[in-house]
Amino acid sequence: MSARARLAAPLVVTAAFAAFPLLVTGFYLEFTTKVMILAIFALSLELLVGATGLVSLGHAAYFGIAAYATLLLSPQYTAANFFWLLPATMVCAAIYALAVGALSLRTKGVYFIMVTLAFAQMAYYVFHDTPLGGGTDGIYLNVKPAVAIAGWTIVDLGNPRTYYYVVFGCLVLVFAFLAILLESRFGRALAGIKSNEQRMRAAGFPTFWYKLAAFTLAGALAGLSGFLVAVKDGFVNPEMLSWHESGAVLLMLILGGMGRLSGAVLGAFAFALLQLFFQWEVVFGNFAQHWQLLLGGTIIASVAFMPQGLIGLPAQLRAWRSRRAARARDA
Amino acid sequence: MDFATFLVQCLNAVQYGLLLFLVASGLTLIFGIMGVINLAHGSFYMIGAYLAFSLAPVFGGAFLPTLAAGLVLAVIFGYLLEWLFISYLYERDHLQQVLMTYGLILVFEELRSILVGNDVHGVPVPGWLSGSIQLGDLMAYPVYRLVISGVCLAVAALLYFVIARTRLGMMVRAGGSNREMVQSLGIDIKFLYRVVFAAGVALAVLAGMIAAPVSSVYPGMGAQVLIVCFVVVVIGGIGSVRGAFLAALLVGIVDTFGKVLFPQVAGITIYLLMAAILLWRPEGLFRQG
Numbered sequence: 139m140s141a142r143a144r145l146a147a148p149l150v151v152t153a154a155f156a157a158f159p160l161l162v163t164g165f166y167l168e169f170t171t172k173v174m175i176l177a178i179f180a181l182s183l184e185l186l187v188g189a190t191g192l193v194s195l196g197h198a199a200y201f202g203i204a205a206y207a208t209l210l211l212s213p214q215y216t217a218a219n220f221f222w223l224l225p226a227t228m229v230c231a232a233i234y235a236l237a238v239g240a241l242s243l244r245t246k247g248v249y250f251i252m253v254t255l256a257f258a259q260m261a262y263y264v265f266h267d268t269p270l271g272g273g274t275d276g277i278y279l280n281v282k283p284a285v286a287i288a289g290w291t292i293v294d295l296g297n298p299r300t301y302y303y304v305v306f307g308c309l310v311l312v313f314a315f316l317a318i319l320l321e322s323r324f325g326r327a328l329a330g331i332k333s334n335e336q337r338m339r340a341a342g343f344p345t346f347w348y349k350l351a352a353f354t355l356a357g358a359l360a361g362l363s364g365f366l367v368a369v370k371d372g373f374v375n376p377e378m379l380s381w382h383e384s385g386a387v388l389l390m391l392i393l394g395g396m397g398r399l400s401g402a403v404l405g406a407f408a409f410a411l412l413q414l415f416f417q418w419e420v421v422f423g424n425f426a427q428h429w430q431l432l433l434g435g436t437i438i439a440s441v442a443f444m445p446q447g448l449i450g451l452p453a454q455l456r457a458w459r460s461r462r463a464a465r466a467r468d469a
Numbered sequence: 470m471d472f473a474t475f476l477v478q479c480l481n482a483v484q485y486g487l488l489l490f491l492v493a494s495g496l497t498l499i500f501g502i503m504g505v506i507n508l509a510h511g512s513f514y515m516i517g518a519y520l521a522f523s524l525a526p527v528f529g530g531a532f533l534p535t536l537a538a539g540l541v542l543a544v545i546f547g548y549l550l551e552w553l554f555i556s557y558l559y560e561r562d563h564l565q566q567v568l569m570t571y572g573l574i575l576v577f578e579e580l581r582s583i584l585v586g587n588d589v590h591g592v593p594v595p596g597w598l599s600g601s602i603q604l605g606d607l608m609a610y611p612v613y614r615l616v617i618s619g620v621c622l623a624v625a626a627l628l629y630f631v632i633a634r635t636r637l638g639m640m641v642r643a644g645g646s647n648r649e650m651v652q653s654l655g656i657d658i659k660f661l662y663r664v665v666f667a668a669g670v671a672l673a674v675l676a677g678m679i680a681a682p683v684s685s686v687y688p689g690m691g692a693q694v695l696i697v698c699f700v701v702v703v704i705g706g707i708g709s710v711r712g713a714f715l716a717a718l719l720v721g722i723v724d725t726f727g728k729v730l731f732p733q734v735a736g737i738t739i740y741l742l743m744a745a746i747l748l749w750r751p752e753g754l755f756r757q758g
Contacts, residue, residue, distance in 0.1 A: 193564045241744055244751035248506045248563055248707065252699040253747065256740055259696045263736030381692065385508075385571045392568055428583055434575030441569040442557060 155306055159299045167298050169410070174305045175366045177406035178312050180390040182359035184402040187391055189320055190352050191332035195251045195384050196238070196258025197360055200231040202379030203261060204361030205368035206271050207231070209279050217284035220295070224283075227368075228361040234261065235357020239350045258384055266376040276375025283369060295369055305366055309403075312359060316399055328352055389437060395447025404448055412436060473608040478725055484614050486721020487621030491676035492694055493701040493713045494628060495669030501708025502645035502665050505558050508570040511695025512577040513670050517543070517677020518686045519581060522590045532595035539678050540671055547670030551663045559662075578688065587688050592681040617679050624675070625714055632710060641665055645708070697724075700743045706753030716754060 155174075159167055179201055186192045207230040212218040242253040265271040285293040295301050319325050330338040331345050339345050368374055377383070386409065393412075394405020416422065416429035440447075446454055496510045520539040528534040554573065558566045594613045601609040632638040643651045644661050652658045677690075684690070701720050705712030720739050727738030746754070 187564065193567065195567060241747045244747055248500060249703060251506060251563060251567060252703050256696060256700050256703065256743055260737045260740035267736040268733065381696065389568055392564065428579050430575045431579035434572045434579065437572030438554065438569055441565050441572065445565060
């Protein structure tokens with residue numbers, strides 16, 4: 139990619155997203171809004187997996203906790219104020235992430251995977267078994283929060299098109315925030331921890347606290363996506379915290395490509411489109427109800443043949459072509 | 470809680486713990502020896518329960534032939550699975566192992582839904598084991614649950630014997646600590662791994678088959694047991710069969726009595742136990758290597 143293309147690509151993509159609601163309405167608008175929320179969720183996990191090398195298999199817990207907090211903290215018959223509700227829900231997710239991080243970061247590697255999964259399951263059972271959040275049925279949000287200053291409503295979150303722009307704005311902000319963060323001293327330290335933690339510790343970095351900060355921050359950002367989804371759907375249930383969600387978001391990362399922020403966004407879109415495609419009855423007929431079989435097969439194939447993800451695909455193809463050319467020359 | 474109730478709950482706790490051990494031992498062996506984290510391990514338990522359900526009519530409901538046929542199928546299945554999928558994962562990092570085995574779960578669950586459907590099923594307790602033992606004046610304890618505990622204990626003893634005392638066990642242990650060295654000594658490590666994986670699958674399938682009569686057979690049972698087994702493995706220490714044994718009993722006791730004493734928070738007691746163990750010993754009770 140030339141330097142000019144590298145500069146132009148994000149601008150073109152951003153402009154295309156900004157113009158999208160002017161062209162479509164209904165299902166596609168809703169769908170794209172949902173996928174952008176998923177992209178924020180995937181970005182939050184990218185901070186852990188891609189940037190710090192911590193494979194968390196319980197990331198849906200923070201997403202779900204914030205979604206539940208959105209509904210539980212809203213007054214029953216009046217609108218909550220967006221400007222305190224959003225930070226409050228993110229703090230709820232961050233607190234649980236802090237507690238889980240403090241315990242699970244005492245372990246490494248495969249232990250870490252299992253422990254994060256187990257603690258996410260614990261949060262799942264809290265909402266599943268206790269009447270706190272309506273049990274297995276979940277709960278409904280009666281009134282969407284109002285974006286209001288001194289009683290004046292600025293933005294109506296109930297309008298799908300407006301909400302699209304709110305979510306889009308959040309996505310751009312999160313992306314930019316993470317891009318700056320990863321270039322900062324903190325982000326460099328995380329990259330150092332990923333490649334060689336021992337050396338970072340020897341260099342005087344308190345690596346545990348760096349990892350804990352990243353873990354908590356990732357929890358808070360996952361909380362942002364949970365808040366957005368709760369406001370969009372006006373409904374939450376325990377399945378939002380299930381380990382299938384945690385697995386799915388991890389899958390988005392590897393599908394898109396690890397180690398690049400754009401990979402997380404690309405992966406969220408690729409995952410959602412794949413899911414939509416496999417559920418398409420025009421193509422698969424009755425088999426569409428067994429879409430998980432095709433999704434599972436795709437996951438296995440993509441791990442086997444595309445370890446660098448979609449974003450690494452051009453490089454992989456180039457390597458393959460040059461290998462083939464070399465073989466042809468030798469022959 | 471009077472004494473008879475207490476006794477019944479103790480027996481339940483031990484039976485549940487031992488059953489967990491069967492599943493968790495395979496998980497910990499596969500990780501300890503091959504270094505693969507296998508999320509699909511819970512699916513083998515689910516497959517076992519469904520095998521018990523769907524093979525029973527084939528053998529006219531006879532228990533032992535069903536069990537034998539299920540185990541043979543499990544070994545073949547595990548052997549093929551290792552050859553087709555798992556053997557590619559040894560060189561890959563944990564993340565890719567997690568994702569590929571996650572993909573396998575989706576495939577297994579969906580195949581189950583296509584072949585058997587999504588209904589909840591029950592498997593009858595075999596007739597000759599359906600009696601119960603009188604405990605005190607009012608309580609009775611089903612014989613079949615005692616048989617489950619007995620089978621699990623026998624398998625645990627066999628496992629210990631094979632790993633600690635036989636030549637095969639020695640090769641397996643050696644293969645776990647240094648793959649290349651064992652290979653250069655002329656031992657077919659690929660075959661050895663395949664055997665270990667098939668044995669792990671067979672253990673989980675066995676657990677599912679003998680558990681089917683006491684717990685119903687339902688979709689999603691694999692995921693549930695998998696996560697509890699992760700807790701067992703984390704508490705026991707990865708790769709340690711002895712640790713898995715003690716941790717499974719501990720988890721069985723805490724879960725069973727948690728349900729009796731604190732029904733409100735029953736779902737989360739074992740996770741609190743895990744949190745406490747992590748604070749005390751982050752590497753589990755018995756860590757190997």
